[in-house]
Amino acid sequence: MSAPSAQQPTPKVTEREARQVAEDAREQDWRKPSFAKELFLGRFRLDLIHPHPQPAGEDVRRGEEFLARLREFCETRVDGALIEREAKIPDEVVNGLKELGALGMKIDVKYGGLGLTQVYYNRALALAGSASPAIGALLSAHQSIGVPQPLKTFGTQEQKDTFLPRLARTDISAFLLTEPDVGSDPARLATTAVRDGDDYVLDGVKLWTTNGVVADLLVVMARVPKSPEGKGGITAFVVEADAPGITVEHRNSFMGLRGIENGVTRFHQVRVPAANRIGPEGAGLRIALTTLNTGRLSLPAMCVGSGKWCLKIAREWSAVREQWGRPVARHEAVGSKIAFIAATTFALEAVVDLASQMADEDRNDIRIEAALAKLYGSEMGCLIADELVQIRGGRGFETAASLAARGERAVPAEQMLRDMRINRIFEGSTEIMHLLIAREAVDAHLKVAGDIIDPDKPLSAKAKAGANAAGFYAKWLPKLVAGPGQLPTTYAEFNPSGHPDLATHLRYVERASRKLARSTFYAMSRWQGRMETKQGFLGRIVDIGAELFAMSAACVRAEHLRATDEHGREAYQLADAFCRQARIRVEELFTRLWSNTDDLDRRVVEGVLSGTYGWLEEGVVDPSGEGPWIADATPGPSTEENVHRPIR
Numbered sequence: 001m002s003a004p005s006a007q008q009p010t011p012k013v014t015e016r017e018a019r020q021v022a023e024d025a026r027e028q029d030w031r032k033p034s035f036a037k038e039l040f041l042g043r044f045r046l047d048l049i050h051p052h053p054q055p056a057g058e059d060v061r062r063g064e065e066f067l068a069r070l071r072e073f074c075e076t077r078v079d080g081a082l083i084e085r086e087a088k089i090p091d092e093v094v095n096g097l098k099e100l101g102a103l104g105m106k107i108d109v110k111y112g113g114l115g116l117t118q119v120y121y122n123r124a125l126a127l128a129g130s131a132s133p134a135i136g137a138l139l140s141a142h143q144s145i146g147v148p149q150p151l152k153t154f155g156t157q158e159q160k161d162t163f164l165p166r167l168a169r170t171d172i173s174a175f176l177l178t179e180p181d182v183g184s185d186p187a188r189l190a191t192t193a194v195r196d197g198d199d200y201v202l203d204g205v206k207l208w209t210t211n212g213v214v215a216d217l218l219v220v221m222a223r224v225p226k227s228p229e230g231k232g233g234i235t236a237f238v239v240e241a242d243a244p245g246i247t248v249e250h251r252n253s254f255m256g257l258r259g260i261e262n263g264v265t266r267f268h269q270v271r272v273p274a275a276n277r278i279g280p281e282g283a284g285l286r287i288a289l290t291t292l293n294t295g296r297l298s299l300p301a302m303c304v305g306s307g308k309w310c311l312k313i314a315r316e317w318s319a320v321r322e323q324w325g326r327p328v329a330r331h332e333a334v335g336s337k338i339a340f341i342a343a344t345t346f347a348l349e350a351v352v353d354l355a356s357q358m359a360d361e362d363r364n365d366i367r368i369e370a371a372l373a374k375l376y377g378s379e380m381g382c383l384i385a386d387e388l389v390q391i392r393g394g395r396g397f398e399t400a401a402s403l404a405a406r407g408e409r410a411v412p413a414e415q416m417l418r419d420m421r422i423n424r425i426f427e428g429s430t431e432i433m434h435l436l437i438a439r440e441a442v443d444a445h446l447k448v449a450g451d452i453i454d455p456d457k458p459l460s461a462k463a464k465a466g467a468n469a470a471g472f473y474a475k476w477l478p479k480l481v482a483g484p485g486q487l488p489t490t491y492a493e494f495n496p497s498g499h500p501d502l503a504t505h506l507r508y509v510e511r512a513s514r515k516l517a518r519s520t521f522y523a524m525s526r527w528q529g530r531m532e533t534k535q536g537f538l539g540r541i542v543d544i545g546a547e548l549f550a551m552s553a554a555c556v557r558a559e560h561l562r563a564t565d566e567h568g569r570e571a572y573q574l575a576d577a578f579c580r581q582a583r584i585r586v587e588e589l590f591t592r593l594w595s596n597t598d599d600l601d602r603r604v605v606e607g608v609l610s611g612t613y614g615w616l617e618e619g620v621v622d623p624s625g626e627g628p629w630i631a632d633a634t635p636g637p638s639t640e641e642n643v644h645r646p647i648r
Contacts, residue, residue, distance in 0.1 A: 027290065027367065030443075035358075035552075036368035040441035040545050042480045042517030044510040046491070048364060049552060052560035053357040055119055063120030066101070070124055073100055074131035081400060083132045084415055087258040094172075094214075094647045097139070102128070104168030106143045107152075111164035118294060118356040125298050126305030133419040134259025136302045138172070141210040141260075144295035145427065146173030147219045147238055150287050154236075154279045163217060163238060171216035172647065174241075176206040176265060177288060180633040184432045186221070186285055189234055190633065191267065193222035200224070200237065200277070202245075202270040205633040213251050213261035214647050215241045220267070221284045233282025237272050241646065245270035247638035256418030266638045292427065294359045296370045299423055300352050300377025306420055307345030307381060310388040313411055314338050318391060328391070337387045343578035344380050346571070347550045350557035351376065368440050369549065375433040376546040378423035385417040431535070438538040441545065442531075445524055448472040453529040473521075480518050485510030494559055499569060500576035502555045505583070509548045512586060516544050519593055536598040544589045547582045554578050 030037065035048040055063070077096055083089055097103065105121045107113025116124065121143070129136025143149065148167050151159055167173055182188045191204025202222055212218070218239040226232035239246070250264040279287055318329035318338060328334045355369045389396035392413050395403065400410035424430050449472075451457045451465035484490040485507040494502040520541055524531055531538075558575035562568025607613050 027286070030365055032363065032365040034365040034368055036372055036545065036549055037365070037440065037443070039513050039548055039552075040368075040516065040520070040541075041444055041476075042483075042514040044483070044485070044506075044513045044552075046506065046552070046556075049354060049358070050556045050559070051563075052354065052556050053361050055117055055357065055360065059117045059120070059360075062114070063116055063123070066105070066114055066116060067120065067123060067127060069100060070102065070127055073097075074128060078131040078135065080132040080412070081410065083134055083259040084412070085401065087253065089132070089134055089138065089259045089261075091647050093135070094138070097135070098170060101169070102139055103142060103170075103172065104148075105139070107148050107164055107168040111160065112168040113164070114168075118297060118359045119353060122297055122301035122304075122352055122356050125301045126308070129302035130305040130309050132259060133302065133306075133416075134257050136305070137257055137260050138211060140298040140302070141175065142167075142173050144298040145175040145288075145291060146211065146215075147175075147217050148173065149291045149295055150219055150236060150278050151238070153290060154283070154287050158275070159238065159278070167217065172211055172214055173217045173219065174209050174211035174215040175219050175288075176209050176212065177221045178208050179205060180207045180264075180631045184429065186234060189221065189223050190635075191220070191222040192635075193224045193235060193237065193272070195224065195227060195229060195274070196271075198274050199271045200274060202237070202239070202267040202272055203635040204267050205635070206265045206267075207633075208252065208262055209248075209265050210260055210262045212241075212265050213248055213263040213643060214645055215261075216646050217241060218265075219278070220272075221288065224281045230281040234284040235281045236278040236284040236287045238276040238278060239270065239272050241644065243270050243272070246644070247640060247642045248644040249638055249640035249642075251643055254422065256415070256420070256422055263643065266640075268635065268637045293367045293370050296374040296427055297352060297356055297359065299427055300348065300373040300381070301356075303377040303381030303420070303423060304345065304349045304352050306416060307341065307348055307384050310384050310413075310416065311338075311341050311345050313413065314341055314388055314391050317411075334391055337391055339577060340581065341384050341387055343574050343581060344384060346557075346574040347554040347578045347582075348377055348380060350553040350575075351550050354553045354556065368437060371428075371433055371437050371440075372542075372546045372549050374427060375430060375437065375542070376550055378420075378426075379430060382417075382420045382424055385413075385420040389413050389417050431539070434539040434542045435535065437542045437545070441541065442520060442524070444472075445520070449524070453524075453531075455529060477521070480514045480521075483510050483514055485514070494555055496562065499562065499572040502558060502572060502575055502579070505551055505576070505579035506555055508579075508583060509551050512544070512548055512590075515590065516541065516548070519590070523593075534598070536596060536601075537593060540589045540593050544586055547586045547589070551579045551582050 033045070033048055035045055038045040038048070073096060078093060101114050102124070104111075104113030105116045105124055106118075107115070109115040125136050125140055128139060146167075147163060151163060155163075177186070179190055182190065191202065191206065193200040193202050200222075202220065204222065206212070206220070209215075209218075218241050220237045220239050221234055222237065224230065224232040224235045245268045247266045247268070248263045249266055252262045252264065254260075254262070278284075315329075315338070318334060319327050321328045323331065329338055351373050355366055355373050358364045358366050358369065392411065395408070395411070396413040399414060400412040404410035428436065449465055449469040451461045452469060457465075487507075490510075491503040491506040494506055495504075523534065523537055527534055554575040558568070558571040561571040
């Protein structure tokens with residue numbers, strides 16, 4: 001039977017239609033409590049995270065055993081400098097990871113995996129990523145967003161039995177959503193999957209497919225047209241990477257993560273059995289977003305590993321490098337950077353461990369916590385790497401190979417900065433994360449008052465919403481006036497004798513949480529339907545929430561370490577330092593909510609786009625090459641050599 005034609009241009013959608021697609025993909029309900037959601041509503045629910053949740057003994061034993069084997073492998077068989085130099089992870093290293101079981105860290109033991117918890121999976125990624133960030137990316141892309149996780153949550157038993165044993169030991173997977181002209185706006189997805197008997201026929205081009213060059217199995221998002229048999233919509237499929245009609249046309253190269261196998265993949269009349277569809281038609285985006293609820297934790301986990309390494313190098317270097325008669329660490333200008341690295345690394349680990357343990361226990365909804373961890377980890381991790389380069393000075397800018405060639409320790413500080421930079425873009429850019437988290441943060445408001453500000457709703461709906469909103473706010477607003485953060489004895493267990501007082505920081509978080517909720521309410525009252533356009537304001541609201549979450553996690557972790565006699569005194573010192581640094585940032589953000597240049601910036605942007613400031617661009621030459629800004633992605637047969645190379 002001849003396959004139907006699927007060639008069509010990228011769909012044209014309005015801004016409202018694009019938002020509706022994203023809204024439909026959201027999890028609409030909150031069936032479990034969420035610490036971060038409550039935080040944005042002005043309710044500081046410390047009971048949801050304290051005492052710090054703990055892993056089961058068997059999980060610890062299995063996790064520590066694997067970490068020991070992985071450490072030995074990384075120390076003896078991984079040459080990070082070689083991977084950087086040759087822009088490739090050697091096949092023998094990948095095969096060694098397979099033998100170690102690293103591909104199946106998150107896959108249940110009954111399918112041949114290791115069955116690690118989220119906590120130990122993240123620690124393993126931090127360890128592997130410290131040996132080579134490219135290896136961390138390979139393992140994360142395979143398990144956090146690749147085929148295993150969506151199958152675990154949404155796959156049929158037959159799909160699990162068929163694919164998970166392969167994915168646990170031998171097969172590498174990749175996730176294919178982005179297209180040349182489609183990034184964070186999936187409503188414009190152009191790749192199609194047309195039903196043809198017992199198959200779907202895929203046509204389209206996917207960009208930035210991490211692991212795509214070496215993958216054996218793919219999870220592909222494609223648009224299914226509506227039909228009498230199905231409702232259509234963006235749908236997820238498991239696809240064999242060597243299926244006829246699939247061509248990896250190009251392996252991309254980047255400023256960092258030079259060893260990742262990231263490519264451009266073309267689908268031309270690729271037949272995929274309907275049995276390989278994950279979930280129903282139209283559920284693809286929801287599957288992707290649900291997968292990322294915990295999958296996003298892998299990226300900040302590797303940021304924690306980076307922070308630990310940066311702290312080690314900063315300590316060792318600044319103790320031996322002398323200026324003006326004493327080590328540079330003793331100079332306040334450098335010492336403050338080291339203090340920032342140490343305190344922030346402690347907080348990042350606290351955030352990741354707390355969110356991961358909550359994910360393992362599955363008693364809280366952590367969609368906001370995971371998103372905040374990704375946002376905060378990627379921003380702070382990049383800043384930590386930048387500060388290390390500054391501490392190292394000219395040596396920080398010099399490559400490790402050049403340092404070694406002239407007889408000095410080969411410290412890849414500049415590589416770490418390049419490798420870390422992508423984290424602010426991977427799995428949702430900072431700007432997109434701000435909007436995603438902001439949407440969840442105001443969910444309670446939209447549920448009760450959304451119809452009031454929706455221009456498409458009839459007056460009857462607005463009237464009903466007005467009544468509901470009046471009842472909600474009559475109960476909610478008075479609770480934002482006062483709280484336990486104003487009582488000097490609250491959270492007394494965080495003020496043990498002989499330790500810094502962390503209770504004062506938790507009281508600050510409680511007060512700031514109520515102030516944050518009031519600020520959000522004021523903004524919604526002021527801007528109503530235009531609130532969604534105030535992205536600068538929303539970004540600052542989210543950043544405040546991220547700082548408050550990190551402060552809470554740092555204090556809870558410090559108290560847990562004190563109670564278990566694990567460096568408790570030092571942990572309290574680091575948590576205190578972090579909270580004092582974070583409070584300064586929070587106060588600045590609160591000021592910038594209402595005192596900023598957002599309106600002026602918009603006018604300048606209009607001037608830039610209209611060419612008003614074209615004269616400012618004179619006096620330079622543009623070294624860019626020729627070609628379109630966005631490559632042509634018209635469906636059709638490939639004219640390029642297939643660079644797909646599965647590793648065996």
